[in-house]
Amino acid sequence: MTALALDRPRLERPQFRATPATALLTLLLILAAAIAAFPLAWMILTSLKTPQETMQVPPIWLPASPNLDAYTQVADVVNLGRSFVNSAIIALTTTVAIIVTSLMAGYAFAKYRFRYRNALFAVLIATMFLPPIVTLIPLYRIAGSLGLDGNLAGVIVPNLANAFGIFLMRQFIAGVPDELIEAARLDGASEIRVLFGIVAPSVLPAIAALTLFAFVYHWNSYLWPLTILQGNSDQYPIVISLSRLLSYNRGAMNTGLVMAGATMAVLPPVLLFIILQRFFVDSIVASGVKG
Amino acid sequence: MSKQRIAYERVAIGRHLTALLFVLPALLVYGLFVLYPLAVSLWGSVFEWRGLRQLGFSGLSNFIRLFAFPNGERLGGALWHNAAWFAGIMLFQNGLGLLFAYALFWSRKGAAFFQSVFFFPAVLSPVIVGALWRLLLAPNGAVEWMLNGLGLHEGRLTVLGDSSWALWILIAIDAWNWMGLPVLVFTAGLRQISYEVFEAARIDGAGQTRMLFTIAMPLLVPALSSVTTLSFINTFNQFDIVYVMQGVQGNPSFSTDTLVTYFYRLAFGAEGSVGITDIGLALALGTLLFLVLTVGTMLMLRGFERASVQP
Structure with a gap:
C-alpha cells in the first residue's frame, strides 16, 4: 500500500474510525440541516392547507386534502400576478445590465493600464459594502430630479452597474492568459469581440455566479422600490405586495394566503439557485478563499 | 519619430x-x-440642517450631539447590539459552520447535498424570512408546540416580545439565514489542503479534534478572513431582519435596535416622541458607519494577512 502511495498521488482521503464524537457531530449535522429546511417546508405545507387547518392548535403538519385554493384566493387580495411580472422585469433587466457593465469595466480594470486605474478601483472597493440606506435620501432626490420616481425605470436605472460585479469580474478576468487576448487581437478582432467572444466565455462560472447574485438581490430588494415607487402599487414588485398582504393580514390571520404568496415569491430565486449552484460554489471559492 | x-x-x-x-x-x-x-451625505454631516434644508457649516457639532445625552444612549445601545450580533454570528454561524464543514470534509457522501440545504435560506427575501419566523415563533405556533412537546419549554412562547431574548432570537435567525456561506467557503478551503498533511498528522497519532485546531485552522486563514470580514460587513449593515420582525424602533424597548435602524429613524422621522427628522444627526451617524465599516474591514483584512501561513 505504501509503495502504491509513492507511485501516484493519493486522492483518497484517510479513513477514521467512527467515535462517539463523530457520531455526535453527524447527528448535530442532520439536526441543523432539518432546522435549515424546516421553515421552507412549513411554508409550502401551510400554503396547501385549508384556513381552518392553518389555525389549528396544536399545529398540524400535513394538510388532510392538499389544495391550491390559497393560491387562487391570494390574487383577489393583492395583484400578485402583476407584481410577479414587475419583479421579473426588474430582476432580469438589472441582471443583464450588471453582467454587461461588470464585464466591460472588469476587463478594463484587469487588462488595461490607464491613469487613475488603481485609485478608481480602490474607491469602488471602499464603497462596495456601505449600507444602501445611508445614501437613500440624496439618491431619491437625484432619481426624482431625473424623472425616475413612481415607475419601474426608477427601480432599475440606479442599479444598472454594481461595484461587487466589477470586483468579481476583475478578479476572474485577471486570470485569463494575456496570450489568448493578444492572439485574438492579432487575428484582427475588435476589443468588443475580444471581450465578448474570448474573455467572457472563459469566465462563465463567474458570470453564472453574478447572475445568481444579481437576480436574487434585485428580486428580493425592498427598500429602494418602496421609496422610489411612491405608492404606485401597479408597479410594486412581489416582495412589497407580500409585505402589504402581511399588514392586511395581521388581524384576520389567514396564514395560508400569506404562505401561498411567499411560495410564489420564493420560486424563481430557488429555481435559479438549483440551476446555478455548482458555478456559484466554484466562484465563491475562487473569489473568496484565494482572495 | x-x-x-x-x-x-x-x-x-x-x-x-x-x-x-x-x-x-x-x-x-x-x-x-x-x-x-x-x-453629499458625508459632506452634509458637517452642516446644520432644518428639516430637509441644509443651513450653515457647523463643524463637528452633529458628531458631538450624536455622542452626547440623550442621543449617546441610543448610539451606545445600537453599537452594543451590533457588536453582540457580530460575536453571536461568529460563534453560532461561523463556528458551527466550520464544525459542519469539517465534518462534511471527512464524510464520503452527502457533502454537496448538505451544502445546498444549508445555503437554501440565503436566497429568501428578508420580508419572507421575517414573516416565516414571526409565524413559527408566535404564541401557539409551531416552535412553541415543538419545544413544549420536547419538554424544553412550558406555556406560551413570547420570546420576540421579551427584551432579554429578542436580540438573540434575531441573531439566531440571521445565522440560520446565512449558515450556508461559511459551510461552503470552509469546505472549499479544506479541500485545498493536501491530504498528505492530514495523513502525516494521523501517523503521528493526532486525532480529528487536534487536527482541526493544529492543521485545518492555520491553513484556513484565507477562508476565515473572507468569512469574518463578510460577517462584519453584514452585521454593521443589519437592518432588514430587525425592520421586518421588530419594526423600526427595534422593539421591545429598543432592545434590538441597530446602527442602521437608528439611522432610519433619524433620517425618516421616527425617533423621539415627536418623531421629527434630524438629518444632521442622521448624516453624522452615516459618516460614523462608513468609517467603522471601511476602517474595520481594512484592519481585519490586514490582521488576517499577517496571520496567514503558507502550506
Whole structure:
C-alpha cells in the first residue's frame, strides 16, 4: 500500500474510525440541516392547507386534502400576478445590465493600464459594502430630479452597474492568459469581440455566479422600490405586495394566503439557485478563499 | 519619430480610449447613483440642517450631539447590539459552520447535498424570512408546540416580545439565514489542503479534534478572513431582519435596535416622541458607519494577512 502511495498521488482521503464524537457531530449535522429546511417546508405545507387547518392548535403538519385554493384566493387580495411580472422585469433587466457593465469595466480594470486605474478601483472597493440606506435620501432626490420616481425605470436605472460585479469580474478576468487576448487581437478582432467572444466565455462560472447574485438581490430588494415607487402599487414588485398582504393580514390571520404568496415569491430565486449552484460554489471559492 | 513608434503610440491611445469606453457605463451609473449621494451625505454631516434644508457649516457639532445625552444612549445601545450580533454570528454561524464543514470534509457522501440545504435560506427575501419566523415563533405556533412537546419549554412562547431574548432570537435567525456561506467557503478551503498533511498528522497519532485546531485552522486563514470580514460587513449593515420582525424602533424597548435602524429613524422621522427628522444627526451617524465599516474591514483584512501561513 505504501509503495502504491509513492507511485501516484493519493486522492483518497484517510479513513477514521467512527467515535462517539463523530457520531455526535453527524447527528448535530442532520439536526441543523432539518432546522435549515424546516421553515421552507412549513411554508409550502401551510400554503396547501385549508384556513381552518392553518389555525389549528396544536399545529398540524400535513394538510388532510392538499389544495391550491390559497393560491387562487391570494390574487383577489393583492395583484400578485402583476407584481410577479414587475419583479421579473426588474430582476432580469438589472441582471443583464450588471453582467454587461461588470464585464466591460472588469476587463478594463484587469487588462488595461490607464491613469487613475488603481485609485478608481480602490474607491469602488471602499464603497462596495456601505449600507444602501445611508445614501437613500440624496439618491431619491437625484432619481426624482431625473424623472425616475413612481415607475419601474426608477427601480432599475440606479442599479444598472454594481461595484461587487466589477470586483468579481476583475478578479476572474485577471486570470485569463494575456496570450489568448493578444492572439485574438492579432487575428484582427475588435476589443468588443475580444471581450465578448474570448474573455467572457472563459469566465462563465463567474458570470453564472453574478447572475445568481444579481437576480436574487434585485428580486428580493425592498427598500429602494418602496421609496422610489411612491405608492404606485401597479408597479410594486412581489416582495412589497407580500409585505402589504402581511399588514392586511395581521388581524384576520389567514396564514395560508400569506404562505401561498411567499411560495410564489420564493420560486424563481430557488429555481435559479438549483440551476446555478455548482458555478456559484466554484466562484465563491475562487473569489473568496484565494482572495 | 519613426513610423513604428507613431503606430505604437496610436495603438496606445486607442487602447486608452477603449478602456475609457469600457469603464464609462459602470462609472456613470455608479458615480451618479452611489458615489455622488455618498459624497453629499458625508459632506452634509458637517452642516446644520432644518428639516430637509441644509443651513450653515457647523463643524463637528452633529458628531458631538450624536455622542452626547440623550442621543449617546441610543448610539451606545445600537453599537452594543451590533457588536453582540457580530460575536453571536461568529460563534453560532461561523463556528458551527466550520464544525459542519469539517465534518462534511471527512464524510464520503452527502457533502454537496448538505451544502445546498444549508445555503437554501440565503436566497429568501428578508420580508419572507421575517414573516416565516414571526409565524413559527408566535404564541401557539409551531416552535412553541415543538419545544413544549420536547419538554424544553412550558406555556406560551413570547420570546420576540421579551427584551432579554429578542436580540438573540434575531441573531439566531440571521445565522440560520446565512449558515450556508461559511459551510461552503470552509469546505472549499479544506479541500485545498493536501491530504498528505492530514495523513502525516494521523501517523503521528493526532486525532480529528487536534487536527482541526493544529492543521485545518492555520491553513484556513484565507477562508476565515473572507468569512469574518463578510460577517462584519453584514452585521454593521443589519437592518432588514430587525425592520421586518421588530419594526423600526427595534422593539421591545429598543432592545434590538441597530446602527442602521437608528439611522432610519433619524433620517425618516421616527425617533423621539415627536418623531421629527434630524438629518444632521442622521448624516453624522452615516459618516460614523462608513468609517467603522471601511476602517474595520481594512484592519481585519490586514490582521488576517499577517496571520496567514503558507502550506
